[in-house]
Amino acid sequence: MESEPYHSRIGQALVTFAGEDLGYGSQSGRKARLDSVVLPRLTLTLHAGERVALLGQSGSGKSTLLVELRARLAHQAAWCPQHHGLVPALAVYHNIFMGRLPEHSMLAGLWNLVRPLARPWREVGELCALLGLEGLERRPVGQLSGGQRQRVAIGRALYQGRTLFLGDEPVASVDPHQALRLLALIDERHTTSVVALHQRELALTHFDRVWGLRDGRLVIDAPAYELTLADLDSLYPDAEAPASSPGEEAPAVMPGPEALPCSRGRP
Numbered sequence: 178m179e180s181e182p183y184h185s186r187i188g189q190a191l192v193t194f195a196g197e198d199l200g201y202g203s204q205s206g207r208k209a210r211l212d213s214v215v216l217p218r219l220t221l222t223l224h225a226g227e228r229v230a231l232l233g234q235s236g237s238g239k240s241t242l243l244v245e246l247r248a249r250l251a252h253q254a255a256w257c258p259q260h261h262g263l264v265p266a267l268a269v270y271h272n273i274f275m276g277r278l279p280e281h282s283m284l285a286g287l288w289n290l291v292r293p294l295a296r297p298w299r300e301v302g303e304l305c306a307l308l309g310l311e312g313l314e315r316r317p318v319g320q321l322s323g324g325q326r327q328r329v330a331i332g333r334a335l336y337q338g339r340t341l342f343l344g345d346e347p348v349a350s351v352d353p354h355q356a357l358r359l360l361a362l363i364d365e366r367h368t369t370s371v372v373a374l375h376q377r378e379l380a381l382t383h384f385d386r387v388w389g390l391r392d393g394r395l396v397i398d399a400p401a402y403e404l405t406l407a408d409l410d411s412l413y414p415d416a417e418a419p420a421s422s423p424g425e426e427a428p429a430v431m432p433g434p435e436a437l438p439c440s441r442g443r444p
């Protein structure tokens with residue numbers, strides 16, 4: 178994937194965690210309290226120009242880290258969440274258009290719901306063509322396949338037009354060829370990205386840097402060219418464990434209404 182050597186693309190630090198606790202808590206008045214720490218004493222830096230693969234087994238804290246990055250990067254970052262956050266009853270066009278909703282007036286937003294505006298219609302159509310969604314612009318998202326929905330969610334993030342991309346498993350439901358094409362599209366339109374994924378090979382071949390989480394710790398923070406698949410295997414201690422018995426499912430992560438991602442500095 179290399180267009181320009183990694184080191185020459187790296188710019189200034191965009192976000193630094195210096196021994197901070199990341200986890201979930203609650204808000205009382207203006208005070209945030211951290212009730213459960215997922216990533217204690219996290220130390221890492223994201224630099225401009227880096228393409229980072231974020232790995233770790235389920236529950237290791239990838240989403241927790243991404244949500245905190247998003248909070249710190251505010252409007253610089255396009256966001257593609259794990260569960261897509263699409264509105265099933267609305268058409269593909271409207272779901273992608275929502276990426277820029279905050280930039281439009283309330284009236285333009287409402288008008289566009291009834292009758293798409295010419296310019297966004299053209300822009301979204303172009304994006305749909307790139308994403309392999311051409312001809313589906315008017316179809317409600319609830320009538321799409323899982324992979325198509327995933328591409329709509331990526332389309333909405335691309336439509337935000339930011340320089341930085343944060344994706345929580347954005348290529349989990351597509352085939353390996355599509356995954357490569359989508360990652361290339363994300364790279365083309367963003368100078369910096371952090372992408373959670375489970376495809377270890379992709380992490381090594383497509384990204385500059387790998388962050389690996391295990392047992393609440395960042396155990397890998399290294400350039401991809403220094404790593405091997407065996408290094409990444411060490412992030413998945415359960416890989417050899419016997420499969421769970423039928424009917425025994427991993428607990429779903431269901432954030433309670435009062436639980437808020439938050440962090441606590443620890444100098």
Ligand SMILES: Nc1ncnc2c1ncn2[C@@H]1O[C@H](COP(=O)(O)OP(=O)(O)OP(=O)(O)O)[C@@H](O)[C@H]1O
Nearest residue numbers: 201215234235236237238239240241430432433436
């Ligand atoms: N809202 C919340 N409140 C409290 N704990 C939470 C909340 N969301 C997640 N957790 C816990 O934080 C830990 C890390 O979860 P997180 O979703 O960050 O993991 P993940 O690596 O993204 O997992 P997956 O690959 O399954 O998406 C888990 O133990 C989870 O149960």
